[in-house]
Amino acid sequence: xxxxxxxxxxxxxGTIGNTPHIVLPKLSAAIGRxxxxxxxxxxxxxxxxxxxxLGIITDAERSGRLQPGGxxxxxxxxxxxxxxxxxxxxxxxxxxxxxxxxxxxxxxxxLTTYGADVRVVPAxxxxxxxxxxxxxxxxxxxxxxxxxxxxxxxxxxxxAHYTTTGPEIWKAFGASLTAFIAAAGTGGTLAxxxxxxxxxxxxxxxxVCDPYGSSLYSHVRCGTLDVEGESNAEGIxxxxxxxxxxxxxxxxxxxxxxxxxxxMADWLLRExxxxxxxxxxxxVAGAARxxxxxxxxxxxxxxxxxxxxxxxxxxxxxxxxxxxDCTPHATDLSFL
Numbered sequence: 001x002x003x004x005x006x007x008x009x010x011x012x013x014g015t016i017g018n019t020p021h022i023v024l025p026k027l028s029a030a031i032g033r034x035x036x037x038x039x040x041x042x043x044x045x046x047x048x049x050x051x052x053x054l055g056i057i058t059d060a061e062r063s064g065r066l067q068p069g070g071x072x073x074x075x076x077x078x079x080x081x082x083x084x085x086x087x088x089x090x091x092x093x094x095x096x097x098x099x100x101x102x103x104x105x106x107x108x109x110x111l112t113t114y115g116a117d118v119r120v121v122p123a124x125x126x127x128x129x130x131x132x133x134x135x136x137x138x139x140x141x142x143x144x145x146x147x148x149x150x151x152x153x154x155x156x157x158x159x160a161h162y163t164t165t166g167p168e169i170w171k172a173f174g175a176s177l178t179a180f181i182a183a184a185g186t187g188g189t190l191a192x193x194x195x196x197x198x199x200x201x202x203x204x205x206x207x208v209c210d211p212y213g214s215s216l217y218s219h220v221r222c223g224t225l226d227v228e229g230e231s232n233a234e235g236i237x238x239x240x241x242x243x244x245x246x247x248x249x250x251x252x253x254x255x256x257x258x259x260x261x262x263x264m265a266d267w268l269l270r271e272x273x274x275x276x277x278x279x280x281x282x283x284v285a286g287a288a289r290x291x292x293x294x295x296x297x298x299x300x301x302x303x304x305x306x307x308x309x310x311x312x313x314x315x316x317x318x319x320x321x322x323x324x325d326c327t328p329h330a331t332d333l334s335f336l
Contacts, residue, residue, distance in 0.1 A: 005202045012090045016043055016050045021301065024284070025220045026271045030333055033178075033291040037284060037304040038169065042275065045083040047306035048165075049151075052188050053083035055160025056149045057091065066147040070098060074149040075136030075234035077185070078107030079306060084149060085116040096143065098136040099201055100124075104273045106177040106310040110158030126240065153243040155170060157188035158195070165189065166196025169301055178298035179205035180252070183236040183279050184216055187245025187304060198249045205294075206252045209235040209302070211261070215243070220253035231258050232314070232324055235305075236279045254286045263335040265308070265315060275308040278315045287335055 009015055020039045028034045040048035060066035072084050081097035088095040095116040099108055100123035111118045119139070121132050128134075135151065140148030151157050154310070169180065180197055184190045194206035200285040210217040212229030214237030219225055229238060238245075265281035268274040276284075280303070287302040314320045321327045328335075 001329055012044050012086060013054055014053050014072050016045075018168060019043060021169070022274075022304070023030075023117065024067055024268075024272050025272075027268075027284070027288060027333075031288055031292055032296045033294060034299040035284065035287050035291060035302045036299065037247040037274070037280070038165070038301060039304050041220055041280070041307040042085075042303055045086050047079045047083065048303055049080040049083040049306075050087075051160045051164055051173055052054075052157040052186070053080060053087050053149075054155045055163075056151065056154055057084070057087055057093075059154070059159075060147045060149070066093065067145060068092060070094070071143055071146040072149055073140040073143065074098070074151060075132040075134075076151065078103045078111065078310075079235055080105065080149075080151050080186075081111050081116060081118075081247060082114065083113040089115060096136075096139055096146070097143035098132045098139065100132045104311050104314050106312060110262075110310065111244050113336075129277050134254055151188070152186045152238075153246075158188055158244040161189050161192025162196050163192075166193040169193065170200050173299060173301065175201060176299050177201070177204055177301060177306070178237055178294055179207060179290060179300045180286075180302070181207040181209050181283065181290055181300060182303045183209045183211065183283055183286070183305075184245060185236045185238055187238075187242045187248060190250065191245050191248035194249050201271040205290075206229060207285050207286070209290075210252050210253055210255050211282060212255060213258055215235055215239045217255045218251040220250050228255075229257070232279045232326075233258065233261060234311070234314075236282070254290050256282045256285050256289075258303055258324065259326050259328075259333075262315065262321060263328045264288075265328050265329040267330070267333065269308070273303070276304055277306045277308055279313050280306060285336065288333070292336075 043050035211231035
């Protein structure tokens with residue numbers, strides 16, 4: 001059977017977005033509210049960061065900061081770098097990706113496979129000039145023809161979600177949507193999506209799902225940047241307010257610990273057939289907990305950021321779980 005025009009796209013960029021919304025039937029039945037995961041792991045680069053990467057590159061091309069044959073530079077926990085490297089290949093750019101050494105080796109290996117010039121640097125605080133963010137900025141400044149994508153403060157990131165993720169969720173659920181909840185690293189996904197949804201219905205609850213060791217929970221709840229505890233979650237949580245997060249219409253915050261994140265990862269694989277990464281599992285745990293505070297029948301949407309395969313040596317590794325006191329034991333949802 002011949003494909004319709006809507007099934008045909010030119011280039012990888014055309015396959016980014018319009019991801020499915022997956023109702024989680026067992027979880028929804030257990031708590032009496034509809035929990036929905038937006039399947040961002042089905043993007044071509046395997047994560048929600050494909051949207052930001054496309055938005056950033058397109059904006060840099062339009063502004064003239066990125067010229068044919070140029071180089072894209074980014075400091076990243078790995079996932080945004082993967083998306084940028086793939087799009088750079090497709091559009092004829094080189095890519096230099098700076099990654100802290102505490103990220104999963106699978107992501108670093110993927111970046112190398114995709115042809116990026118990968119610079120692995122020590123994981124140090126943001127205040128240290130050798131932090132991966134600052135190293136990437138300096139490399140961009142010193143490299144002829146380079147454009148620094150700056151995913152944290154470049155609001156083309158947020159705008160990508162305002163123009164795609166938010167409208168997709170609203171089209172799917174409209175007035176039946178009760179709440180949107182997501183973790184934040186750069187803040188682009190949460191802020192851009194929340195801005196769009198709030199414009200359509202101010203009553204939609206928007207919530208940041210924060211790991212320990214991050215300041216966003218205290219920022220939303222108390223107006224401070226206090227930090228409590230620590231987390232091994234990759235790519236989410238931050239101790240400062242980025243330009244992407246600033247001004248986001250966030251109503252509330254919930255905090256999820258690493259053990260709950262790992263328990264939910266196992267539960268989702270075992271019960272829903274979803275093999276996900278830590279940020280996605282944390283999001284679902286947060287969505288379920290927050291949903292319990294809402295009236296029965298509410299609909300809560302969250303982001304399934306990426307799949308589990310790029311975390312095999314850490315989140316899905318029994319030795320890593322034992323070392324970090326995160327070995328799952330629950331056979332039900334009692335961990336919530």
